[in-house]
Amino acid sequence: xxxxxxxxxxxxxxxxxxxxxxxxxxxxxxxxxxxxxxxxxxxxxxxxxxxxxxxxxxxxxxxxxxxxxxxxxxxxxxxxxxxxxxxxxxxxxxxxxxxxxxxxxxxxxxxxxxxxxxxxxxxxxxxxxxxxxxxxxxxxxxxxxxxxxxxxxxxxxxxxxxxxxxxxxxxxxxxxxxxxxxxxxxxxxxxxxxxxxxxxxxxxxxxxxxxxxxxxxxxxxxxxxxxx
Amino acid sequence: xxxxxxxxxxxxxxxxxxxxxxxxxxxxxxxxxxxxxxxxxxxxxxxxxxxxxxxxxxxxxxxxxxxxxxxxxxxxxxxxxx
Numbered sequence: 018x019x020x021x022x023x024x025x026x027x028x029x030x031x032x033x034x035x036x037x038x039x040x041x042x043x044x045x046x047x048x049x050x051x052x053x054x055x056x057x058x059x060x061x062x063x064x065x066x067x068x069x070x071x072x073x074x075x076x077x078x079x080x081x082x083x084x085x086x087x088x089x090x091x092x093x094x095x096x097x098x099x100x101x102x103x104x105x106x107x108x109x110x111x112x113x114x115x116x117x118x119x120x121x122x123x124x125x126x127x128x129x130x131x132x133x134x135x136x137x138x139x140x141x142x143x144x145x146x147x148x149x150x151x152x153x154x155x156x157x158x159x160x161x162x163x164x165x166x167x168x169x170x171x172x173x174x175x176x177x178x179x180x181x182x183x184x185x186x187x188x189x190x191x192x193x194x195x196x197x198x199x200x201x202x203x204x205x206x207x208x209x210x211x212x213x214x215x216x217x218x219x220x221x222x223x224x225x226x227x228x229x230x231x232x233x234x235x236x237x238x239x240x241x242x243x244x245x
Numbered sequence: 246x247x248x249x250x251x252x253x254x255x256x257x258x259x260x261x262x263x264x265x266x267x268x269x270x271x272x273x274x275x276x277x278x279x280x281x282x283x284x285x286x287x288x289x290x291x292x293x294x295x296x297x298x299x300x301x302x303x304x305x306x307x308x309x310x311x312x313x314x315x316x317x318x319x320x321x322x323x324x325x326x327x
Contacts, residue, residue, distance in 0.1 A: 075314055082311075111314065118316040125262040165259065165317060199260070 018245040021059030030066035037225040051083035061098045064105025077107035106216030117166035123199025127160040134182040146236040153233035155219035162218040164200035181206035251322040254285035
C-alpha cells in the first residue's frame with residue numbers, strides 16, 4: 018500500500034506519521050509537497066498535524082487553497098481514504114470535506130496532554146482493529162480544537178452516526194468534565210457522510226510505540242492498512 | 246483611489262474566549278459602564294481598479310471565500326473613496 022503524506026509549510030507531524038507507517042508498519046510512504054497536484058498513486062492521503070501557514074487568518078484557512086488540495090478533494094470524492102490529524106482536521110473542515118469548524122479551546126490555553134477517547138462509531142476503513150466503544154489513550158496538542166457546528170449540522174452528524182471519536186473519562190463517560198477543549202458533544206473526530214474521510218484532533222501517530230506511553234493509536238493505521 | 250475595510254466577527258452564540266477574558270479585566274482597571282467587549286479581525290484592502298462595483302464584488306468574494314469562515318463568522322465591510 019502506498020500512503021501519501023501532504024507537507025504544507027509549517028507541517029510538523031509528517032515525519033512522526035511517516036515513521037509509524039514506514040518503520041513500524043512497513044508501508045511505502047511518499048511525501049507530497051503542497052504545491053504539486055499529483056498524488057503519485059497514493060492509496061491513502063494523510064494531512065498531518067502542525068501549523069500550516071503559521072495558522073495565519075484561521076487554522077487551515079490558507080492551506081486549503083494549496084494546489085494539492087484540489088486533487089485531495091477529487092481523491093476523496095472517489096471514495097478513497099483521506100485522514101486529517103489535528104491541523105489536517107482543521108484543513109478538511111476549511112475545505113468543506115468535513116462539516117463544522119474548530120474554534121479556540123474553551124480554556125483559551127494551548128493543551129498538550131494525554132486524553133482518553135472512545136471509538137464512537139465502527140468504520141470499516143478506520144476502526145476494524147479496535148473493539149466497538151474501545152477506549153484509547155492518545156495525546157492532544159492544540160489551542161484551536163473545540164469542535165463547533167450549528168444545531169442542524171450537529172444533529173445530522175449525530176443521527177448519521179458520523180462521530181468517530183468522543184472525549185471521555187477512564188470509564189467511558191463523555192461529559193463536561195472529560196471534555197478538554199469544550200467541543201460540542203465531546204467530539205474529538207468525525208467522518209464525512211460516506212465514511213471515507215476522517216478528521217480527528219488527537220494524535221494517533223504519537224501513540225504508536227510503548228516508549229511514548231501508549232500504542233492505542235496504532236490500531237487506526239493498522240485498520241487502514243488491512244482495509245486496503 | 247478607493248479602498249475597503251473589512252471586519253470579521255464571530256457569529257452570535259459562538260464563544261469568544263478572548264472577548265470574555267478582556268471583559269473580565271475591566272473590573273480591575275476602574276473603567277465603568279462597559280457591559281461586554283467582543284473581539285474580531287480587521288482587514289484593509291487596496292484595489293487596482295477604480296470601479297466601485299468591481300471593488301465591491303471582489304470584496305464580497307474574498308470575504309466569503311477566504312477572510313471569514315461562514316460556519317462561525319460574519320463580516321461587514323465598507324468601500325471608501327479617497
